[in-house]
Amino acid sequence: MALFVNSGALQSLRSPPSRKCANRCFPTLAAAEKRPRLPQLSICTGPSCRGKSLVTTLRAIVPESEPYIIPAGCLGECGNGPNVVVDTHEPMGAYVQTHISSLNKAVELLTKLQFQVDEQILIAAREKEQGDDLLRADKELDAVLHYEKALAHVNNCDESTQMRVQDFTIAILCNSAQSSVNTSAYRKALSLVNNVIEIQPQCASAWKWKARAHEGLRDFNMASSSWKMWGKLSGKHDEAKKQISRFTGWRAFLLG
Known part of the structure; x- marks a missing residue:
């Protein structure tokens, strides 16, 4: 059976669509073409x-x-x-x-520079920044409050956003753990770093504050293993040994 094609239709197949047609039929493509290239x-x-x-x-x-x-x-x-x-x-x-x-x-x-900003995460970032400033000023109790607010804003985001900002969340958790260790809230610090390790086991900072928290709880075996893991991940093996020697030396002295 012969196939007859209208000559006008054939011409339309051969020729690219007009800009007006492309914008109407392919709005996503048209928007991408108009979008400025980000620096x-x-x-x-x-x-x-x-x-x-x-x-x-x-x-x-x-x-x-x-x-x-x-x-x-x-x-x-x-x-x-x-x-x-x-x-x-x-x-x-x-x-x-x-x-x-x-x-x-x-x-x-x-x-x-015309970057789009996620307003919800920006609010969380402002809370984290205040927490970081307070942590540097040795005002850890106040810092923790801002870190908790930052985490609350992140947790209010949809799942895809939470996955996207995972590294940011880990930074908040680690800084909050540091603040908790510095205020002797060791169990709270452990809870925070264990959350980090569950998400990202290779996070050296989490193992550092895990070691400090175990030291505070006088669990020196766990502190020692945590310092070793920190040394392995950070490449600072000698520093890890030095940290372990601080409490192993005291234990040997007390037992002797």
């Missing part, structure tokens, strides 16, 4: 730089952070940090944005 942010993560936590926070509050927000090692100019290299893909090249030392400054930069 890449390379954030300083030197040994003593606060940019390490900045990477985790920005990746959490920006839903489509990959591959736009990345760690970059030490960028120098440490007195002006944390520093961010902004590559806008323009002919003029990249530039360095200095003094991104607060969440407000980071969000201001993100807004300027």
